[in-house]
Amino acid sequence: MSENDKTPAPRPLTATHPLALAPVSSPPATVDGFVREFLVNLNLERGVALSSATETDKYLALASTVRDYLVARWLEDQRRQRADQSKAVCYLSAEYLLGRQLDNNLLASGLTDIATQALAACGIDIDSMRAHEVEPGLGNGGLGRLAACFIDSLATLSVPSIGYGIRYEYGIFRQVFRDGQQIEKPDAWLALGSPWEFRHPEAAQTVSFAGHTETYDDDGVLRSRWVPAWSVRAVPYNYMVPGYQNGRVNTLRLWSAEATKAFDLRTFNSGDYVEAVRAQTFAENISKVLYPEDSTPQGKELRLQQQYFFVAASIADYMSKVLPEDFDLTKLPDRVIFQLNDTHPVIAVPEMMRVLVDERKLDWDAAWAITQKCFAYTCHTLLPEALEVWSVDLLGRLLPRHLEIIYRINDEFLLAVRERFGDDERRLRDMSIISENPASVRMAYLATVAGAKVNGVAELHSQLLREKVLHDFDEMMPEKFTNVTNGVTPRRFMRLANPELSELITAALGTGWLTDLERLRELESYAEDADFRAAFAGVKAANKRRLNEVLLARDGFAIADDHLLDVMVKRLHEYKRQMLKVLHIVTLYERVVSGRVAASDLQPRTFIFGAKAAPGYAMAKRVIHLINAVGSVVNSDPRLEGRLKVVFPPNYNVTLAERVIPAADLSEQISLAGKEASGTGNMKFALNGALTIGTDDGANVEIRELVGDDNFFLFGMSEPEVEELWARGYRPGEFAQADDELRRALDLISSGVFSGGDRSTFEPIVSNLLYDDRFMVLADYTSYIAAQERVDAAYADRDAWTRSAILNVARTGFFSSDRSIRDYIDRIWHAQPVR
Numbered sequence: 001m002s003e004n005d006k007t008p009a010p011r012p013l014t015a016t017h018p019l020a021l022a023p024v025s026s027p028p029a030t031v032d033g034f035v036r037e038f039l040v041n042l043n044l045e046r047g048v049a050l051s052s053a054t055e056t057d058k059y060l061a062l063a064s065t066v067r068d069y070l071v072a073r074w075l076e077d078q079r080r081q082r083a084d085q086s087k088a089v090c091y092l093s094a095e096y097l098l099g100r101q102l103d104n105n106l107l108a109s110g111l112t113d114i115a116t117q118a119l120a121a122c123g124i125d126i127d128s129m130r131a132h133e134v135e136p137g138l139g140n141g142g143l144g145r146l147a148a149c150f151i152d153s154l155a156t157l158s159v160p161s162i163g164y165g166i167r168y169e170y171g172i173f174r175q176v177f178r179d180g181q182q183i184e185k186p187d188a189w190l191a192l193g194s195p196w197e198f199r200h201p202e203a204a205q206t207v208s209f210a211g212h213t214e215t216y217d218d219d220g221v222l223r224s225r226w227v228p229a230w231s232v233r234a235v236p237y238n239y240m241v242p243g244y245q246n247g248r249v250n251t252l253r254l255w256s257a258e259a260t261k262a263f264d265l266r267t268f269n270s271g272d273y274v275e276a277v278r279a280q281t282f283a284e285n286i287s288k289v290l291y292p293e294d295s296t297p298q299g300k301e302l303r304l305q306q307q308y309f310f311v312a313a314s315i316a317d318y319m320s321k322v323l324p325e326d327f328d329l330t331k332l333p334d335r336v337i338f339q340l341n342d343t344h345p346v347i348a349v350p351e352m353m354r355v356l357v358d359e360r361k362l363d364w365d366a367a368w369a370i371t372q373k374c375f376a377y378t379c380h381t382l383l384p385e386a387l388e389v390w391s392v393d394l395l396g397r398l399l400p401r402h403l404e405i406i407y408r409i410n411d412e413f414l415l416a417v418r419e420r421f422g423d424d425e426r427r428l429r430d431m432s433i434i435s436e437n438p439a440s441v442r443m444a445y446l447a448t449v450a451g452a453k454v455n456g457v458a459e460l461h462s463q464l465l466r467e468k469v470l471h472d473f474d475e476m477m478p479e480k481f482t483n484v485t486n487g488v489t490p491r492r493f494m495r496l497a498n499p500e501l502s503e504l505i506t507a508a509l510g511t512g513w514l515t516d517l518e519r520l521r522e523l524e525s526y527a528e529d530a531d532f533r534a535a536f537a538g539v540k541a542a543n544k545r546r547l548n549e550v551l552l553a554r555d556g557f558a559i560a561d562d563h564l565l566d567v568m569v570k571r572l573h574e575y576k577r578q579m580l581k582v583l584h585i586v587t588l589y590e591r592v593v594s595g596r597v598a599a600s601d602l603q604p605r606t607f608i609f610g611a612k613a614a615p616g617y618a619m620a621k622r623v624i625h626l627i628n629a630v631g632s633v634v635n636s637d638p639r640l641e642g643r644l645k646v647v648f649p650p651n652y653n654v655t656l657a658e659r660v661i662p663a664a665d666l667s668e669q670i671s672l673a674g675k676e677a678s679g680t681g682n683m684k685f686a687l688n689g690a691l692t693i694g695t696d697d698g699a700n701v702e703i704r705e706l707v708g709d710d711n712f713f714l715f716g717m718s719e720p721e722v723e724e725l726w727a728r729g730y731r732p733g734e735f736a737q738a739d740d741e742l743r744r745a746l747d748l749i750s751s752g753v754f755s756g757g758d759r760s761t762f763e764p765i766v767s768n769l770l771y772d773d774r775f776m777v778l779a780d781y782t783s784y785i786a787a788q789e790r791v792d793a794a795y796a797d798r799d800a801w802t803r804s805a806i807l808n809v810a811r812t813g814f815f816s817s818d819r820s821i822r823d824y825i826d827r828i829w830h831a832q833p834v835r
């Protein structure tokens with residue numbers, strides 16, 4: 001056979017093929033191009049013609065179309081990140097409260113106008129598409145929403161980064177009210193399918209649990225290894241995180257638990273089909289549901305499984321997929337920083353040690369030196385009950401090797417404490433990562449010992465962390481501690497949530513402010529311009545109408561447009577003091593029904609509440625019941641002549657926040673000083689031109705400093721005053737004795753007028769306030785009522801109010817999450833944006 005007879009072998013489609021290098025190109029960014037892509041997706045992906053497509057078909061095809069425009073940049077950024085030598089940020093968070101994706105992704109890719117026109121050409125109203133999306137509620141509140149703002153800013157600032165988390169099948173529960181009481185319904189957010197995610201089974205990781213540890217001789221070196229009892233498969237789902245009109249697309253990787261193949265096969269072969277299916281369900285349970293407890297950890301085994309599951313998968317993913325194979329691990333700190341979003345991912349610390357020592361065979365000291373530079377920890381609370389601890393018993397059963405590693409970290413750390421402070425038994429006991437009776441692991445201490453940096457989330461919070469919660473650690477290693485004040489993304493919470501205000505600002509300042517929010521300062525001079533004030537007031541009025549559209553559609557009621565809109569939206573918790581707001585409402589009501597004040601003398605106000613209570617938090621649920629009960633009495637009492645309204649739309653979420661916040665006149669930030677780590681809702685309100693009534697707590701302190709005392713209604717004890725009163729002995733009864741109106745309000749609640757005459761329904765709330773309240777509601781009542789009177793007086797001069805509102809917007813550009821991310825880069829990560 002001659003050479004010539006050989007048919008040439010087909011050239012394999014290798015990585016050098018042009019399509020493999022630049023796999024896709026974006027469709028043309030024109031109306032026609034968009035229409036074409038949309039119809040192709042409708043036909044090929046949904047298998048329907050436009051004429052017969054349902055709203056869901058259209059929504060899913062639209063989402064795919066937007067994706068198609070982003071995917072080329074995404075692939076390019078993934079390739080670059082692998083090839084790049086620059087340092088990357090891995091943000092580890094058990095929660096991402098993303099909110100709806102469609103509008104954000106349209107805005108980021110600059111396609112909003114094109115898509116609007118293209119859909120109109122197809123006879124589709126884009127607003128109906130927006131309304132069709134179910135938001136992924138993969139978080140509880142502030143911490144999860146902060147993570148979502150941060151990944152937006154990381155992408156917008158072109159920081160090489162990846163967010164890791166859990167793809168819960170059920171997010172935060174859907175809240176409904178029955179007879180005014182909260183009922184929790186499952187949040188089946190995946191029911192329509194999730195068009196923004198890409199499942200990658202080929203990139204799955206195996207995550208193991210339980211079993212035992214053993215030592216063995218490895219060529220003369222004594223080593224430990226973990227022999228796990230069972231394992232699950234962690235399958236990643238990738239989400240695109242587009243930067244704002246900068247061509248950058250980062251990745252959010254959420255892990256879903258599935259049964260391992262090996263596990264399946266073994267059981268199937270043994271003939272036990274039912275057991276195999278059960279095993280599958282068992283595995284899937286791990287990512288089944290988000291724990292709805294915000295701030296009170298329950299020490300549940302499944303939650304520890306969730307934490308280890310996503311953290312182990314993420315570290316394995318980073319080490320095997322992102323790092324080159326022959327990478328010199330001593331250089332790891334130059335390549336990556338893992339940011340721990342609260343203690344939930346802290347089990348990553350012993351996991352990294354296990355990988356470095358047991359798997360990569362580094363010696364302990366070298367591994368510890370690396371680990372200590374690769375992690376940083378953000379604390380999000382001050383409440384002692386919110387600090388996570390895991391019982392040694394549970395941890396040892398589920399993660400025996402990790403417990404050994406934690407013990408060794410602790411032993412060496414306590415040696416260092418002894419070296420520094422001598423045999424100071426108090427200090428040794430208080431600083432130990434392991435506490436006794438019952439033996440448990442303090443995750444915040446582990447994070448502090450392991451982390452290169454520890455930060456709080458507002459100036460006051462960081463200061464209190466150093467002075468109180470982590471005082472001993474601050475004395476030993478003060479250089480670790482720093483502050484990064486939280487921020488919010490102006491793309492979602494200004495541009496998308498408040499399009500009219502955004503237009504007004506752009507008309508005044510030109511473009512560019514959305515990525516350089518300090519430029520809002522330039523609005524200060526406009527506060528003196530009567531035409532601008534009129535336009536600003538017009539935007540607020542329009543936003544109230546926009547809010548009414550959704551309130552009417554989802555709940556069947558609307559708010560009157562001449563009312564001061566007074567808003568308190570956040571998780572329901574005693575420390576946040578929704579009860580103070582309730583006492584204010586009851587006081588106004590009592591003044592009128594007792595005849596001391598004429599209804600016509602009341603400033604018309606609508607009070608909006610939005611709040612979910614943790615399902616097991618009885619007091620919080622009772623407060624929800626009371627708010628609804630007060631609402632139904634107040635709203636229907638003719639003596640008030642419609643001047644006070646209380647509305648509590650159920651199921652407050654990101655989507656509702658985007659409508660409520662831009663419409664608000666007054667923002668309620670009324671936690672007991674020293675308890676709210678930061679707050680981020682407070683920032684969103686100020687940036688949208690609401691005035692704050694608030695205590696000197698969390699980021700309120702910084703908001704007030706920036707906007708000035710004339711544009712902020714401060715009330716209540718300061719944190720040192722709280723401490724002093726607590727030390728002296730807080731006797732709530734004395735405050736009730738001293739304020740006639742407070743006593744009347746409490747009596748009215750006790751009397752049963754809000755519970756159909758039943759005096760027992762809300763009695764536990766009243767007696768809690770009078771005898772057992774750690775959050776000192778009654779101590780701040782008088783000052784709060786006085787501040788509300790200042791609010792009414794200020795609102796009477798509407799033009800002056802508007803001026804203050806404009807100054808709030810102008811002076812709070814500091815609270816962009818872009819600034820927070822820059823602070824993380826400078827103070828903690830030392831990573832560089834890559835262009």
Ligand code: 26V
Nearest residue numbers: 142143293294295297380457676677678679680
């Ligand atoms: C804790 C736990 C405990 C176990 C069960 C599930 C779970 C879920 C979340 C949390 C964290 C609560 C801490 C938290 O959300 N802190 C909030 O963080 C915001 C962002 O920094 C901050 O603005 C709020 O003031 C702070 O309360």
